[in-house]
Amino acid sequence: MKKDEIRKIYIDTSLLHDWFARLMRNEKDPDTDSIKFLRDRKDVDKFISIFTIAELVESLLFHEKGIRDYMKKLEVIESFSKLFMQTTGVKVIEFEKEGEHKGIFISPKIVKYTSICESVKDAAHVCIAEHEDLWLITHDDKIGKVKLLYDKIVTDKHLYKIFNE
Numbered sequence: 001m002k003k004d005e006i007r008k009i010y011i012d013t014s015l016l017h018d019w020f021a022r023l024m025r026n027e028k029d030p031d032t033d034s035i036k037f038l039r040d041r042k043d044v045d046k047f048i049s050i051f052t053i054a055e056l057v058e059s060l061l062f063h064e065k066g067i068r069d070y071m072k073k074l075e076v077i078e079s080f081s082k083l084f085m086q087t088t089g090v091k092v093i094e095f096e097k098e099g100e101h102k103g104i105f106i107s108p109k110i111v112k113y114t115s116i117c118e119s120v121k122d123a124a125h126v127c128i129a130e131h132e133d134l135w136l137i138t139h140d141d142k143i144g145k146v147k148l149l150y151d152k153i154v155t156d157k158h159l160y161k162i163f164n165e
Contacts, residue, residue, distance in 0.1 A: 001154070003162050008045040010129040011038070011090065012138035013055045013121070015156055016048070020056055023080050024067045034139075034156055038088035041163070049093040049128050053081055055121060093132060105131040109149070116145045126150055 015034040022030035038046055061072050084090065106127045113123035122143045129136035135152045136143070137159055147153045154162075 001162065003165075006044065006135050006154070006159070006162065008047070008132075008134045009137050009159075010047050010049070010093075010125070010132065010134035011052070012125050012136060012140065012143070013048075013052050013059075014139040015137060016052070016056065016084070017059060019084070020060055020077065020080055021064050021067065024060060024064070024071045024076065026071075033160065035084075035088065037156075037160060037163070038090060042089065046088060046090040047093055047132065047134060048090055049125075051124055051128065053077070053092070056081075093128065107131060113146050113149065116149070117143045119143075122146075126153070129153075 011034070015032075019030055019032050019035045022032075057074060057077055060067065060077060061074070085092065106124055107130065109130070110120070110123045110127050113126050114120045117123055117126070117140075119142070122138075122140060123146075125138070126136060126143065126146050126149075128134075129152065130150045133152075135154060136150070137154060137156055139156050141155065144153060144155070
């Protein structure tokens with residue numbers, strides 16, 4: 001695969017979580033390799049879904065350690081989401097409009113994908129990426145098992161290698 005083939009990407013939550021958590025913990029340098037890549041690649045259309053934001057809300061408000069209670073608010077995540085989209089150019093796939101192919105969609109394939117990648121959340125991301133014909137970029141090596149069914153999946157490390165050649 002060549003970088004010319006990868007022009008539209010869907011970013012898995014695994015690549016965003018650390019940046020949001022670092023911001024919420026008020027760390028000095030919250031940037032991760034993923035965020036730097038997203039900011040630098042103006043030549044690539046980048047997407048997340050409303051499902052991604054919901055997944056961040058769940059993990060950051062209820063599971064992440066080291067975040068002070070006053071930061072564990074939906075408004076804080078919404079504010080950081082806006083900052084993320086403004087600084088990276090990432091767009092949000094939000095909903096499926098009746099009679100129009102636009103937005104989030106979960107395919108019946110989710111059951112099979114879940115049986116392969118061991119996570120309904122990961123399977124949902126595959127369904128969304130497949131529906132939108134986007135390359136799914138993930139940090140999770142397990143999701144690569146689904147590549148037999150949807151071949152537009154690549155890990156972040158492989159993506160950076162492709163774009164740095």
